[in-house]
Amino acid sequence: MTALSVSTSAAASLRADALVIGVAKGSKGIVPAPGGEAVAEAFEGKLAEVLATLGATGAEGEAVKVPAPAGLKAPLVLAVGLGDAVEGGYELETLRRAAGVAARTLAGSKKVALALPAESAEEVEAVALGALLGTYAFGTYKQNGNGGKEPVGELLVLSTRKGSKDAKAAVERALAVGEEMNRARDLVNTAPNDLNPKSFAAIAQAAGKEHGLKVEVLDEKALLKGGFGGLLGVGNGSANPPRLVKVAYTHPKAKATLAFVGKGITYDSGGISLKPAGHNETMKCDMAGAAAVFAAVVAAKRLGLQVNVTAWLALAENMPSGTATRPGDVLRMYGGKTVEVLNTDAEGRLVLADAIVRAGEENPDVIVDVATLTGAMILALGNRTFGVMANNDELRASLHAAAGEVGEPSWPMPLPAELRKGMTESTIADLANMGDRMGGGLVAGLFLKEFVAEGIDWAHLDIAGPAFHEAAPFGYTPKGGTATAVRTLVRFAEQKAAGGKG
Ligand code: BES
Ligand code: MN
Ligand code: ZN
Numbered sequence: 001m002t003a004l005s006v007s008t009s010a011a012a013s014l015r016a017d018a019l020v021i022g023v024a025k026g027s028k029g030i031v032p033a034p035g036g037e038a039v040a041e042a043f044e045g046k047l048a049e050v051l052a053t054l055g056a057t058g059a060e061g062e063a064v065k066v067p068a069p070a071g072l073k074a075p076l077v078l079a080v081g082l083g084d085a086v087e088g089g090y091e092l093e094t095l096r097r098a099a100g101v102a103a104r105t106l107a108g109s110k111k112v113a114l115a116l117p118a119e120s121a122e123e124v125e126a127v128a129l130g131a132l133l134g135t136y137a138f139g140t141y142k143q144n145g146n147g148g149k150e151p152v153g154e155l156l157v158l159s160t161r162k163g164s165k166d167a168k169a170a171v172e173r174a175l176a177v178g179e180e181m182n183r184a185r186d187l188v189n190t191a192p193n194d195l196n197p198k199s200f201a202a203i204a205q206a207a208g209k210e211h212g213l214k215v216e217v218l219d220e221k222a223l224l225k226g227g228f229g230g231l232l233g234v235g236n237g238s239a240n241p242p243r244l245v246k247v248a249y250t251h252p253k254a255k256a257t258l259a260f261v262g263k264g265i266t267y268d269s270g271g272i273s274l275k276p277a278g279h280n281e282t283m284k285c286d287m288a289g290a291a292a293v294f295a296a297v298v299a300a301k302r303l304g305l306q307v308n309v310t311a312w313l314a315l316a317e318n319m320p321s322g323t324a325t326r327p328g329d330v331l332r333m334y335g336g337k338t339v340e341v342l343n344t345d346a347e348g349r350l351v352l353a354d355a356i357v358r359a360g361e362e363n364p365d366v367i368v369d370v371a372t373l374t375g376a377m378i379l380a381l382g383n384r385t386f387g388v389m390a391n392n393d394e395l396r397a398s399l400h401a402a403a404g405e406v407g408e409p410s411w412p413m414p415l416p417a418e419l420r421k422g423m424t425e426s427t428i429a430d431l432a433n434m435g436d437r438m439g440g441g442l443v444a445g446l447f448l449k450e451f452v453a454e455g456i457d458w459a460h461l462d463i464a465g466p467a468f469h470e471a472a473p474f475g476y477t478p479k480g481g482t483a484t485a486v487r488t489l490v491r492f493a494e495q496k497a498a499g500g501k502g
Helices: 037-041 047-053 092-105 121-134 164-189 197-211 220-226 229-235 283-303 348-360 375-381 393-406 417-424 440-449 486-497
Strands: 003-007 018-026 029-032 063-067 076-084 111-115 154-158 214-218 243-249 257-268 308-318 330-332 338-340 366-371 386-390 410-412 457-462
Touching (some): 003 121, 018 037, 029 047, 076 092, 092 111, 092 121, 111 121, 121 154, 121 164, 164 197, 164 283, 197 243, 197 283, 197 308, 220 243, 229 330, 229 348, 243 348, 257 348, 283 366, 283 486, 308 348, 348 366, 348 440, 366 486, 375 440, 386 393, 393 457, 393 486, 417 440, 440 457
Parallel strands (some): 003 154, 018 076, 018 111, 257 308, 257 366, 386 410
Antiparallel strands (some): 018 029, 214 243, 243 308, 330 338
């Protein structure tokens, strides 16, 4: 695991394998960003020229390696682009991304010092978190790790900040969030023959022990006894039976009680409504919601937030077999509602419905579910933005705002009342698990809303787009699992802990 700390040492005298500076597009060419002054000076006025010769422009995403001049102890300087030069501080997301690019580019180095803009505690945290997320690599199944390149062993965030106490706290926060995000990425990337409901539950139990969280697991017998028809209906086609996992963090002076519910389909084949080839190769990612709520509750504990957070992991594997639920079957869900399963590929809403009803029994102030729920949401918002729905306008707005603050793109989506009809009028049961094709992401949201107890504020994050990144890495986002929504949940919990509305 990568070590991370903050230092006020002078960049020039640091013994590191590489020094990272930020460079930006100024009106007359490339300019070094704050934090990199001493490194730039060592080039004796030649830095802009050298970088330009090497093709650098200062654009975001750029990373250019330059041999260090005499006067620097480190042998290598890496210049990362920050985009247009700005006065009065770069956006925190720009810093996170630049630090992420640097950490990924320098994989294989033992020690890297980041001389990026890091004056305020917030900037220190952004650089630290971006770098930590940028070190991420998933080498579990590769014989030679990641092309023989180990992630950076030690990251030093250089800061001019005098009172180093809050800079240290900022690094601690980055570690708590970044390490749990990287763990969530591992869960998403793990092959579905290794990660199933049972093994996921065991990982949650082990982490609970490690961090002092209360973990309860309902196995298939307990689910049958409890009447969890949604989880059982989805899981009964698989040799790997379902689980409902509760992970609870409590604080004696909690300002609010939050329930985070995650969709945990460890593999979504579609079931009897089988997905065609081309649509199931990445469906190990269908547990990214469960991974996100799990990471969020552990991070809340590590940060000691003044809230109670319960994560509910609704775990099942959606497979076709002789025992699988058929299109046409009616399930009796936890709490008694009946659902006609018209399409077994609309399975996420079935496991979530059980978990949302169960979560509601504990009377939380808010329920937020996180799910790779619909392809329709990807059609609507693309691959990098998640949809935010809610039964309360203020809550939807505050989750969208929290996401924006931490650098997670999201967009508020409506729950139009008329779309509910398609799910009730087409069925012999209380509800069907499918409605109108148009607005499919909203239909799924409306389905979940039916299971939220009267009087409880509820929001739904459809992360089907950003949960799994198939294109080339960018910023601090690697290929594969991204851990999207973790930071939004943590920020939301922080706001609740501070007594904020939402
Ligand atoms: N897990 C999928 C949604 C998904 C698609 C996530 C692509 C990530 C990438 C979900 O279970 C699903 O299959 N949804 C169906 C619902 C439909 C049958 C009503 C969909 O979106 O096609
Ligand atoms: Mn599905
Ligand atoms: Zn699914």
